[in-house]
Amino acid sequence: MNVRRLAPWLLVAAPLAVFVALFLAPLVNLFALSLFRFDRSVGVVGGLTVENYTKFLGDPFYLGILWRTLRIGVLATLASLLLGYPLAYHMQRCRPRARAYLALLVLAPLLVSVVVRSFGWLVILGPNGLVNSLLVSSGIVRDPLRLLYTEGAIVVGLTHVFLSFMVLSIAAALARIDPALLRAAQNLGATERQTFFRVVLPLSLPGVAAGSLIVFTLSSSAFITPALLGGPRVKVMSYLSYQQTLLLSDWPYGAAIAFVLLGLVAGAVLVYLRVLESGRYGVVFR
Amino acid sequence: MPPVLVELREVAKAYEGHAAVRGLSLAVEAGERLALLGPSGCGKTTTLNMIAGFLEPDTGSIVIGGRPMAGIPPHRRDTAMVFQSYALFPHLSVFDNLAFGLRMRRVARAEIATRVREALELVQMAGLERRYPRELSGGQQQRVALARALVIRPGVLLLDEPLSNLDAKLRQEMRLEIVEIQRRLGITTVFVTHDQEEALSIADRIAVMSEGRIEQIDGPIGIYHEPRTEFVARFIGDGNFLPGQVAGVEDGQTRVDTAAGLPVRAARGRQRPGDAVVAMVRPEKTRVTLRPERLENSFTATVRAITFLGPVTRYQLLLRDMAFAASLPDASHLAGVEPGATVHVGWRAADCLLLDPAVPPA
Numbered sequence: 001m002n003v004r005r006l007a008p009w010l011l012v013a014a015p016l017a018v019f020v021a022l023f024l025a026p027l028v029n030l031f032a033l034s035l036f037r038f039d040r041s042v043g044v045v046g047g048l049t050v051e052n053y054t055k056f057l058g059d060p061f062y063l064g065i066l067w068r069t070l071r072i073g074v075l076a077t078l079a080s081l082l083l084g085y086p087l088a089y090h091m092q093r094c095r096p097r098a099r100a101y102l103a104l105l106v107l108a109p110l111l112v113s114v115v116v117r118s119f120g121w122l123v124i125l126g127p128n129g130l131v132n133s134l135l136v137s138s139g140i141v142r143d144p145l146r147l148l149y150t151e152g153a154i155v156v157g158l159t160h161v162f163l164s165f166m167v168l169s170i171a172a173a174l175a176r177i178d179p180a181l182l183r184a185a186q187n188l189g190a191t192e193r194q195t196f197f198r199v200v201l202p203l204s205l206p207g208v209a210a211g212s213l214i215v216f217t218l219s220s221s222a223f224i225t226p227a228l229l230g231g232p233r234v235k236v237m238s239y240l241s242y243q244q245t246l247l248l249s250d251w252p253y254g255a256a257i258a259f260v261l262l263g264l265v266a267g268a269v270l271v272y273l274r275v276l277e278s279g280r281y282g283v284v285f286r
Numbered sequence: 287m288p289p290v291l292v293e294l295r296e297v298a299k300a301y302e303g304h305a306a307v308r309g310l311s312l313a314v315e316a317g318e319r320l321a322l323l324g325p326s327g328c329g330k331t332t333t334l335n336m337i338a339g340f341l342e343p344d345t346g347s348i349v350i351g352g353r354p355m356a357g358i359p360p361h362r363r364d365t366a367m368v369f370q371s372y373a374l375f376p377h378l379s380v381f382d383n384l385a386f387g388l389r390m391r392r393v394a395r396a397e398i399a400t401r402v403r404e405a406l407e408l409v410q411m412a413g414l415e416r417r418y419p420r421e422l423s424g425g426q427q428q429r430v431a432l433a434r435a436l437v438i439r440p441g442v443l444l445l446d447e448p449l450s451n452l453d454a455k456l457r458q459e460m461r462l463e464i465v466e467i468q469r470r471l472g473i474t475t476v477f478v479t480h481d482q483e484e485a486l487s488i489a490d491r492i493a494v495m496s497e498g499r500i501e502q503i504d505g506p507i508g509i510y511h512e513p514r515t516e517f518v519a520r521f522i523g524d525g526n527f528l529p530g531q532v533a534g535v536e537d538g539q540t541r542v543d544t545a546a547g548l549p550v551r552a553a554r555g556r557q558r559p560g561d562a563v564v565a566m567v568r569p570e571k572t573r574v575t576l577r578p579e580r581l582e583n584s585f586t587a588t589v590r591a592i593t594f595l596g597p598v599t600r601y602q603l604l605l606r607d608m609a610f611a612a613s614l615p616d617a618s619h620l621a622g623v624e625p626g627a628t629v630h631v632g633w634r635a636a637d638c639l640l641l642d643p644a645v646p647p648a
Contacts, residue, residue, distance in 0.1 A: 183340055184373035186360040188438060189390035198386070202377045283418050284377045 034255035044251055052256035062240070062257075069237040070264065072151055073220035076158040077166075080215045081208065083159065084166035088207075089200075091167070092174040103171075106164045114161070118228040121157050122148060125229075149231040157225045162218055166211035173207025174200070202281040209276050209285070213269055220265050237261040291316040291474045292337060292442055297346035298498075299332055306332040308498040309346070314442075319468055319475045321485035324495035325521070330478045333495075334444055337476060339363045351441055361390070366440035370447040372431040374419035380406070380430050381415035387438035405437035406430075408467060425456045432464070436471065443468070445477035449484060461487050482522050486510065494518045516564045516644040526572075526610050528565040529643065532557045539582070539635050546606045551582040555640035564641045569613040571637035574601050574620060574629050581632035589627045592617075603631055 034052055037045040056062045091102045109117060124130045125147040132144040147153060177200060185195040223238040230236065235243075237257060245254030277285045292314040299307040307329040314320050322330040335341045336348060339360035348355040350364060366387070375383050384402040393401070406412045409429040419427055428448070435443055448464070449457045465488055468475050479485050485492045486506040493503040494517070502509060502518045513519035516527065530544035532555075540557065542550045542565045550565045557563050567583075578584050587603040587610060594600075599617040603610040612631060614620075623629060 178371060178373060180369045180371050180373035181375060183338075183360070184367070184369060184375070185386070186340075187338055187365065187367045188387035188434070189361045190386075191359075191361055194390065199375060199377075281377045 030255045031259060033252055034259050036252040038250045038252045043249075052253050053260070055253070056256060056260055065235050065237060065240050066260065066264065068151065068234070069220055069261065070268070072154050072158070072226070072236060073216045073265075073268075075151075075155045076162060076219040077212050077216045079155060079159040080163045080166040081212060084163050084211065085170055085208070087163075088167045088170035088174060091171050103168070106167045109161045110164055114224045115228070117161065118157055118225050121153065121160070121229055125153050125156070148229065149234055151230070151234055153229040154226045154234065154236070157229045158215075158219045158222055161225070162215040165214045165218070169211035169214065170204055170207040173204040173210075177203050203284055205276060205281055205284050209273065212272070216272075217265055217269065221261065289316050290314065291351055292476065293349045294333070294337075295347050295349070297333070297336060297343045297348060299329075299336060299341060299343050305498055307336070307343075310495075310498065310500060311346075312493060312500065312503070314474060314476055316474055317472045318490045319465070319477070319488055321489035321492045322476065322478045322495055323480070323482060323485040323489075323492050323521070325480060328495040329498040330480075330495050331446060334367075334446055334476065334478045337442070338365050338367050338444055364441035365444055366435035366438055366442075367444040367446060368428075368431045368435050368448050370450060372419075372427045372451075374427055374430055374434070376419050378418075379415065380411070380417050380419070380422070383419070383430060384434050384437050387434065391438065401437055405433040408436065408470075409433045409463075424451055424453075425460070428452060428460060432467070436467070436473070441474065443473050443475045445475065447479055448477060450479075450481070457484070464488060486522070494521060496521075513566075513639065513641060516566070516641045519564075519566050519639070519641055520644070524569050524611060524613075525566045526569065527641075528567075528608075530563060530565060532559050532561045532563055532640075534559055540640060542640070546608045548585060548606060550638060551635040552638035552640050553636050557640055562643055564643050566639045566641055567633045567637055569600070569611040570598070570615075572612040572631055572633045574603070574612045574614060574617075574631050576620070576623075576629060578630045579632050582635035583638060584630060584632035586628055587631045589623060589625050589629055591625055592623070601629075603629070605631065 033044075035048045035050065037047060037049055037051060039045050056066075087102070087106065091099050091106075094102060112120075122129075126132070127144040127146075127148070129147070131147060132141075135141045136144060181199055181203070182195055185199045186192075190198060221238055222236075223242065226234070226236045227239050227242075230239075232239075238261070241254045241257040241261070243254075244250045244257060273285075276282065290313045292312075294310055294312040297307060297310045298305065310329070310333060312320075312333075322333055324330050332341060336343050337350070339355065339358060339362075342356070355363060375386065378386065381402055384405055385398050388398045388401060402415070403412065406415065409432055411426065411429050411433060414422070414426070414430075419430070422430065428451070432448075445464075449460050452460060461484065477488065486509075489506060491503060491505055492509050494501045494509060496517050502514050504512070509518065510522055513522065519525050520527070528542070528544040528546065528548065528550055530542045530550065533541040533543045533549070535541070535554065535558070538554050540552045540555055542552055542563060544550055544565065552565050555563070573579060573581065574587075578586075585605055587605045589601060590604055590609075591602040592599065593602070598613040598615050601612040601614065601617075601620075603612060610631065620629070
């Protein structure tokens with residue numbers, strides 16, 4: 001084989017090696033670990049078994065945490081979509097300068113450490129926090145509401161950060177739409193509203209899809225934000241896996257939990273994409 | 287005379303202080319094909335966009351079918367446009383692209399199917415209903431774009447540089463087809479182009495535009511043979527331009543002393559003695575010979591270059607240090623003439639037009 005044809009492979013060799021060594025190999029290792037048994041007195045015991053998986057899938061407590069995790073992922077995605085689409089749409093219609101400022105604003109949460117950001121929400125959502133003191137002082141409620149350590153708090157905290165991914169991917173999709181298409185729609189008799197629903201929205205679906213996938217996968221696997229805003233009482237899968245692995249030293253079970261989450265998120269993503277691609281406007285994904 | 291369908295009265299439009307269209311008035315007759323022709327930046331596309339309603343004029347008014355259009359949004363105007371980029375909806379099939387305008391008009395489902403089929407047959411695209419725009423060639427996309435505009439049966443068809451994205455051969459074919467379809471439907475058509483050949487071959491009348499104004503509006507023959515200004519003459523076809531001053535008017539002819547020092551005789555013009563003018567003769571109206579001929583204008587010239595172009599042979603001459611072009615359909619009498627040779631060039635006074643200078647001399 002001559003050097004010219006080999007060169008691209010040589011160039012990707014380094015990143016490929018990193019990917020295999022630091023991601024693929026541990027993943028395979030982790031999967032193998034999830035098939036081992038754990039004994040409190042002995043530790044990890046060899047011999048392949050699916051016991052960890054049957055234990056998880058047969059226990060309503062664990063399944064409840066799984067559904068909660070997916071529910072939080074879906075809610076954070078929906079919230080980001082509903083808040084993010086109008087913002088992205090507006091950004092596209094702005095002048096370049098205003099657009100740059102808005103993009104900066106949208107990205108701002110990413111510039112702050114996740115811990116600092118979450119503590120900010122603790123201050124806002126706490127029993128004596130901003131929201132509750134406003135509600136109590138205005139007489140809407142008599143006693144402070146329990147806002148912190150709820151699923152809602154986790155969804156708010158996750159939406160706050162991941163909104164930026166949603167906005168940026170939708171804005172990118174909107175920017176690719178030829179402005180002549182909007183004129184064409186109006187010229188053919190469509191009102192602005194009809195133009196939006198029949199032309200803009202379908203053509204922005206790839207951005208909606210990309211943004212949703214990013215927000216959903218990141219939200220479902222987030223660890224610090226749910227741990228700080230949900231606490232130990234509102235556990236999610238990542239926290240459960242952490243607890244089993246590091247606090248209880250049951251590495252095989254922690255690994256199995258991680259793989260159940262991975263499998264379900266990957267499955268949900270595949271189903272979501274399949275639905276979009278086989279839908280009415282599937283052609284925009286090709 | 288057919289009634290006027292589209293009328294622009296003293297329409298002006300400026301973008302950020304730059305005047306794109308300045309006090310333009312225009313009447314498009316029902317059923318005619320009118321071309322807005324001009325270089326880029328002359329305001330022709332702005333004018334088209336104002337007719338479609340994408341832009342509102344700053345001043346002046348637009349009337350379509352007797353209705354003033356002020357404040358009427360594009361979707362409530364009786365116009366349909368074919369865009370330069372075609373602007374086909376990439377997420378919709380050919381059928382749905384055509385059905386779009388009909389659905390907006392709440393046409394019944396059965397009628398939509400019939401009308402879409404008829405429109406596709408009209409542009410010879412029947413059978414491609416299920417294709418998506420990206421699966422079509424440029425020429426096919428062009429036809430679909432035309433069909434999508436025609437299927438809603440608009441009062442006015444607007445074409446924005448409709449053929450600029452096609453290759454030369456396809457362009458000629460589509461020119462003929464657009465004219466045929468327009469004739470069959472009798473639809474009033476306004477189209478924008480910077481291509482003089484396109485305007486000459488498609489339009490009934492051509493409005494030559496420059497700097498936001500109409501320089502001249504006339505049929506293709508009038509625009510070519512009787513341009514009124516130097517701008518129009520330079521924009522349409524080739525010409526030899528001899529700036530000078532009117533020396534006198536006699537025997538139905540005008541004598542012009544050109545800046546190059548040539549006494550030129552031209553057809554009678556509006557100009558009076560002392561006026562600055564540009565005398566213009568088209569290359570194909572000149573004669574190049576070995577001996578002087580009996581023509582009102584006859585001069586000696588030096589051959590710079592000879593180019594055989596097939597239908598004509600082009601002679602680049604030097605006439606008193608001035609470049610001068612002559613196109614001869616038959617150059618057999620000049621066999622053996624090489625660059626550097628001295629020849630005689632002449633033209634009839636009747637073929638020499640007097641134009642207003644493009645920029646008045648300071």
